[in-house]
Amino acid sequence: MEKKDRAHGAHVIVFPYPAQGHINPMLQFSKRLAFKGLRVTFAVTKFVSKSMHTNSNSVQVQLISDGFDDGGFEQAESIHDYLSRFKEVGSLTLAELIKKQDSSGKPVDCLIYDSFFPWALDVAKQFGLVGAPFFTQMCAVNNIYYHVHQGLLHLPVREPVVSIPGLPAIDIGDMPSYISDPQSYPAYHAMIMSQFSNTEKVDWIFVNTFNKLEEEMIEWMEKRFPLRAIGPTIPSMYLDKQVEDDSDYGLHLYKPDSGDCINWLNKRAEGSVVYVSFGSMAALSVEQMEEIAWGLRRSDSYFLWVVRRSEAEKLPSKFVEETSDKGLIVTWCPQLEVLTHNTVGCFVTHCGWNSTLEGVSLGVPMVGIPQWTDQIPNAKFVQDIWGMGLRAQPNEKGIVSREEVERCVREIMEEEKVKEIRKNAIKWRDLAREAVGEGGTSDKNIDEFVVTLVGLQSVSHSHH
Structure with a gap:
């Protein structure tokens, strides 16, 4: 002391x-x-x-x-x-x-x-x-x-x-x-x-x-x-x-219930799950939610998707039932615990700065689907400067299409190209640890x- x-x-x-x-x-x-x-x-x-x-x-x-x-x-x-x-x-x-x-x-x-x-x-x-x-x-x-x-x-x-x-x-x-x-x-x-x-x-x-x-x-x-x-x-x-006893943010404006996610992740193979979360503020259009939903479905990966209650009605009808073999949709989950879980191979994020820093610090390759403010340059840095992910490109209407979601997720989850991205992700994780x-x-x-x-x-x- x-x-x-x-x-x-x-x-x-x-x-x-x-x-x-x-x-x-x-x-x-x-x-x-x-x-x-x-x-x-x-x-x-x-x-x-x-x-x-x-x-x-x-x-x-x-x-x-x-x-x-x-x-x-x-x-x-x-x-x-x-x-x-x-x-x-x-x-x-x-x-x-x-x-x-x-x-x-x-x-x-x-x-x-x-x-x-x-x-x-x-x-x-x-x-x-x-x-x-x-x-x-x-x-x-x-x-x-x-x-x-x-x-x-x-x-x-x-x-x-x-x-x-x-x-x-x-x-x-x-x-x-x-x-x-x-x-x-x-x-x-x-x-x-x-x-x-x-x-x-x-x-x-x-x-x-x-x-x-x-x-x-x-x-x-x-x-x-x-x-x-x-x-x-x-x-x-x-x-x-x-710092002792410092294992989570210790502040939740949303009521946490973490059991479900972790139990579900424990049943999956290493690196096989796509974790999807757009933060505590982002509100996506119905069309954008649909494109992300079907893009995840088409990618054929397991996915854990955090959809806040206020956003849930934007999901395509019957989507939850139709994807229950591959997907779990929850209203909240302990993000740090999930990102460090060995089954998570990719983080689909709005690239808010806190989420981006968590991806960097925990060494998880990211797919950025930024919506506004600083999320857009953050996503650029993830792809072009730090080389630890991809930025999904919107179409002329400003919507990221299901094909684009599928392309980015598949690229991170399957392709050989990703060796470089995974290597960079680990490099940045180690540098973050060293800094603090x-x-x-x-x-x-x-x-x-x-x-x-x-x-x-x-x-x-x-x-x-």
Whole structure:
């Protein structure tokens, strides 16, 4: 336990955007900081806390408000309404939380906040705290947005191919949808761009990635920002095994029931199952669901497909019955356990950044079927930069056809070509483990932050 004493428990509040894909990585980062001896308070909205089942003893959960305590995001009239109310009510309740911690003898030293909330830096500075945004997307994507924010890349983009320092040349079609189609979600577009509105005033920037995965990109960003890669933020048991009792995300906004999937997988042959999941947010069109369904059927592989309840009616009628010999469709499954199961040979994914990082860190070849935002460049990187999967190509209507789904799945499950993809998948898995393992790049970056914070803390608290 000598670690705990050394850090005198400098106190950090970690404040995520209240969606599963943001809470999970930031809660995992919080557990790492606690393991390194910091005192960590995790600030979530009242609404999210109602459905949050967290089992972490090392991190204390405290509540703030987004102004929609009864219904969260769904209760707001629009995206814009939600975000502007959150800024107003969130700023006040976050400030109250900091005061409350101070008065109970646990003064706060640092606020780590989701990069979607640049206004949180104003709250941090109001109390003289160290302020650090946490970016839940890959560095390359952040850099694309940074170039737009700085006016270095103009929208709408007129050129078919865009070149940005530290990145390979990217076709406009491989850009995040906020770039290729800036009109699509104006409020989200504004939020994404505002991430860079005050980066010159921050003390640190944390990104959920690791140095080897985006080497040139991170080098370029590090020269301009106090930026550190601290990922992958995947439970320690699956990577470096340093952090005790860290075997899952410990937060499920969906009720877990994992027995079925694992029992079913146990009956299959090694590498014979295609695992399919489009994350906790993606909503596919009925036509796209049908094409994926029949593509899986035609691929003639075993498949385990996670279809959320709200999406289930989009499945073709009788599909479940007709495919029960080969397929299992569930509403939820423990994704990390499934991806590490030796029967899973391929991961069909929407390429959200957390899922992509899980595929990378667990060494599973991927088929990307991205829908929007950063999923599109993530899928490009999976295929063209990291060489550990295929990106399914949509047709002229923007739909990935059943033939294309079948082609990609068959290629990964059967063909000789895949030897290279499997080799790369293992290479990236080993590099991810190395990064968060003792003395790895992400581990050292976290240590540097902890040591600096503790040094500052001992100076500032002696003046109180």
